[in-house]
Amino acid sequence: MAPLKSLEAEHPVIDSNFQTFCASHGIFSVEDFLIHDLDELAGSAQQHPTSEKLKQGITEVHSIIDSQHQPWLNGLELLDDALHFKHVLSTGCEGIDLLLRGGLREGHVTELVGPSSSGKTQVCLLSAANVATKHMGTVVYLDTGNSFSPERIVHFVGDISDHAFDQAGQRVFQKVMNNILCHPVFDIFTMFNLLHRLEFSLPSQMRKGEQVRLLVVDSISSLITPILGNSGSQGRALMISAGYLLKKLAHEHNLAVLVTNHTVGGEKGIPKPALGQTWKSIPHVRLLLSGDQGNSTRTISVLRHPSMASGKSTRFTI
Structure with missing residues (x-):
């Protein structure tokens, strides 16, 4: 996983505005999403003027996490x-x-x-x-x-x-x-x-x-x-x-x-x-x-x- 900034070129929705929003909540990398209250984050995005784009960014990061999730090992x-x-x-x-x-x-x-x-x-x-x-x-x-x-x-x-x-x-x-x-x-x-x-x-x-x-x-x-x-x-x-x-x-x-x-x-x-x-x-x-x-x-x-x-x-x- 990676810093959010490094994902912008491949995922345009994770732009500087989205990164600034995340930074205000102490989120700087994909890993930070794993330890953050995502309901609280989505609620905060709802109050933002660019709420729809921010929610798209949250969904995109979720997809990145899912794509890099390793399978269970016995x-x-x-x-x-x-x-x-x-x-x-x-x-x-x-x-x-x-x-x-x-x-x-x-x-x-x-x-x-x-x-x-x-x-x-x-x-x-x-x-x-x-x-x-x-x-x-x-x-x-x-x-x-x-x-x-x-x-x-x-x-x-x-x-x-x-x-x-x-x-x-x-x-x-x-x-x-x-x-x-x-x-x-x-x-x-x-x-x-x-x-x-x-x-x-x-x-x-x-x-x-x-x-x-x-x-x-x-x-x-x-x-x-x-x-x-x-x-x-x-x-x-x-x-x-x-x-x-x-x-x-x-x-x-x-x-x-x-x-x-x-x-x-x-x-x-x-x-x-x-x-x-x-x-x-x-x-x-x-x-x-x-x-x-x-x-x-x-x-x-x-x-x-x-x-x-x-x-x-x-x-x-x-």
Whole structure:
């Protein structure tokens, strides 16, 4: 599915007037229709001077949704998909890989939660380096806080690669570094734009043999927290739409998605993941990372996992 603006050329009724009307209701993409009260939207369109054309636009978007709706899958088909297309990608951290039975699973959104300086970005950088080196896949890294460190990537790739730095080793090293694509992202709308562009480009990349294996968003809370302030339902709708798009990319294109989230004060001062109950249901896997500043040892615990009991934890060294 796509931003409404990208549909105008093929569907003239989805013009700038229709897009402006939708934007006033917090709807910017086809996905947003799936989480919006359409009766309320139709009622609002009825009061508009161009009500008939707006209702035609709503009907057109419905048709687009129906045309892209995937068929139901039975349990055997889902199992076959999981076994043959949803691989597990090592993070490069032995402790985390053991805890997760191999690493990050394609098709899943994995959320890494932790306070500042707990090592979330280091895990993201190590995972990116390991996937690009050992799986020879492309990594798309969305950096929301200027925390991406090419020097750390170089260090990790050097540790992971078994190649000597001769001419052949240099070619491997260069290919690995070229496979990690970093995009600075400082607002949620830029993220939506990049994710939609990625979605459109993935099929052609697959045909060229250039498979994106890992998508990193460090951090998702930096983009979502600002829109939740005083924007009410519109902010929550954008948050759900962002989560839906990440899950869609993971499932339909066999990506492992890794996002980071910070912690906030909870009951009795116990830290809890930010973004509240609405976001809680988005990630397939939630992991809590903790440790003392100045100490390289970290503890990672399972908060949520589709096939693992919550509370399981392990310690590792960054």
